[in-house]
Amino acid sequence: MEFKMKEGGFTTDLEYGELHISGNEEYGFRPYQLLVSSVAVCSGGVLRKVLERMRMEFTDIKVNTEIERNEKEANRVEKIHMHFTIKGDLKEEKVKKALEVTRRNCSMVQSVKDSIEITESFEIKA
């Protein structure tokens, strides 16, 4: 990947389109937002596939994240909590199992889990 400097930030050309990134949200998506997005959507996408494979019926998945940063260590991201809201007629135990499988198979969680504490919770909505 190649990142080019532009006013206030950087840009990169990807298959989906041009991505603008900047520490200033007027010029692009902020780096920590991209980091959190990579972890949350990798997990959401894998969960979606796992639920389908387990033949569980659902109509929607929402992922809400909470982030903790450490000001004393260059403001690094220390913790990402993901809360999944899954719409469907689902059993709690099976969702729990699906989330365990998801965690093991999500490449982004596996990429950062030794540096960033990643935690999950979920709720089922009818």
Next chain:
Amino acid sequence: MEFKMKEGGFTTDLEYGELHISGNEEYGFRPYQLLVSSVAVCSGGVLRKVLERMRMEFTDIKVNTEIERNEKEANRVEKIHMHFTIKGDLKEEKVKKALEVTRRNCSMVQSVKDSIEITESFEIKA
């Protein structure tokens, strides 16, 4: 942050705009692309500030990345190499020093460095 499921992926509303993320590049930016972007642009942006603070004259910064993934471990990102191309009348030793300061101050590098091997190289272009 809140991520909503859409066809083929997820989306989130941020200050800069709507971000579409998907494992399929037809529907959004891929999670690993966002992870790499967060690390590369955080570094590029911090380097820009460090060079300015050190009163070094430059007109452009480009960051090229190489990524190594591990298929045996859920295809996790194992290594990100960043190559900085800096345009300016600069001394090699001072750029090296600036990159060390950058690494310590880049919150994204500090967030993932215990999980992902992050390496840097650079070249100066007149």
